[in-house]
Amino acid sequence: MGLWLLVPEHLRLGTWDLLRTWSGDSDDQALAPRLALHLVHEAALCRPTLRADRSLRHKGFELANGLPYLPTDGALHDLLEAHTVAQAQQLQIALGKLRRASGHFSGRLLVLDPHRLVSYSKRDMVQRRPASGQPATKQAQTFFLLDAETGQPICLVNASSARALTQATQELLGLAAQILPTQASKRPLIVADVEHFAVELLDHVRQNTPFDLLVPLRQTAGLQRYYQALPANRFARHWAGFAIATEGYWPRRTTQSEPCRRYIQRTGEPPQACHFKGFCCTRSRPEVPTLTADFPKRWHIEEFFRFDQHLGWDRAGTMNLHIRLGQMTMALLAQAVIFQLRKRLGLPFAQWDAVHLAQDLFSGLEGDVRVQGDTVVVTYYNAPKAEQWKHQFENLPERLKKEGVNPRVPWLYNFKLDFRFK
DSSP states (O other): OGGGGGHHHHHHHTHHHHHHHHHTOOOTTOSHHHHHHHHHHHHHTTOTTGGGOGGGGGGTGGGGGTOSSOOOHHHHHHHHHTSOHHHHHHHHHHHHHHHHHTTSOOOSEEEEEEEEEEOOOOSOOOEEOSSTTSOOEEEEEEEEEEETTTOOEEEEEEEOTTSOHHHHHHHHHHHHHHHSOOBTTBOOEEEOOGGGOOHHHHHHHHHHOSOEEEEEOOOOHHHHHHHHHSOGGGSEEEETTEEEEEEEEOOTTOOOSSOEEEEEEEESSSGGGOEEEEEEESSOOOHHHIIIIIGGGGGHHHHHHHHHGGGTTSSOOOSOHHHHHHHHHHHHHHHHHHHHHHHHHOTTGGGOOHHHHIIIIITTOEEEEEEETTEEEEEEESOTTHHHHHHHHTTHHHHHHHTTOOOSBGGGTTBEEEEEEO
8 A cells, every 4th residue: 555655756756758668658558667667666565576476466556556457477577578778778867867857866976886696597607706705606796876975876787797897887887977967177976996996997987988986996015015115295194193195196008198196095193003095086186075075985885785775686586687677777766766755754764774664664554545536545544644644645636736747647547646644
């Protein structure tokens, strides 16, 4: 029953138009976008095996999708298989532009990180170590780009286990460049971990993208000796125990005519007991805010994985890249409308992770659905914060009109939607 709360957010975001464009069906009576909406709501419930549980038909799940039944595994497999990786990426670009226009993120500071999951596929695959002390295993690869200031995903790409990180990152940045507005004077900064320190990637970012990239340098013995040998006057002391040296830096085998910038961070007192850490940036930026404020926000992407990965990014699933990217893109749509709903519901719901919302809100509310004239009326009984929700959801058609949103729900055959709380 709680999934009906997402319907107004779909109307505000424009989900139906996105799904119709992706499916290639311009008719509001078409089946394919309704099947895609089923996948979006399935992701919101954090239940990728929903279709096997036929008893959910009696709980009204299919009604919110404009369907009289739960689709079979075969129908959804055929739907995703019929749409290419390129079509899923175009859907991400359109979604990203809508989210940027809606103020979901500014795109000033971005976080780049791979998300690798252990795979139990029987295919012959490249094996990687999850950690230095663990044995190598088969892993499915996904690469995310996140807005560090709001914690919202901008786009993602998936790849086979054999694909190099540099190639996947270049594709990801190509998607981001189509989503985010850029100005020569205000280049977005991307922060990444040491895994992304690759000369080919640094050259690509400088030559072919509107972004700047900041990555830490590897902590090799040779670099540590170089840092320790630098004279004290090369470091600008900013406060006790913290100083930075800035210099031009030419990565080996670079093809660019201009150097990168290297920031050498010295922490500790006295000088003989200091620790050094090097960073490489593709373009000169103010070193103190870059290293002390921007780079630490890289960890927000780990918070995002913990908070929202159960929407569809916590399991490898099939190795068919068409199907896998289609599923993950539908999860991006689910995450976008859930983000809007969290803001509307306020505390404590805004602090609930995806699993908590799925269990206690989308699956935990009780009520009934009926039709009154041209309006579908959803009634909730004993809902939490009912008095607060009345101001957000009751008289919904009038509220949507004031926001400039058509209150008719196209996948519900142009019925309006309203809510009651008892």
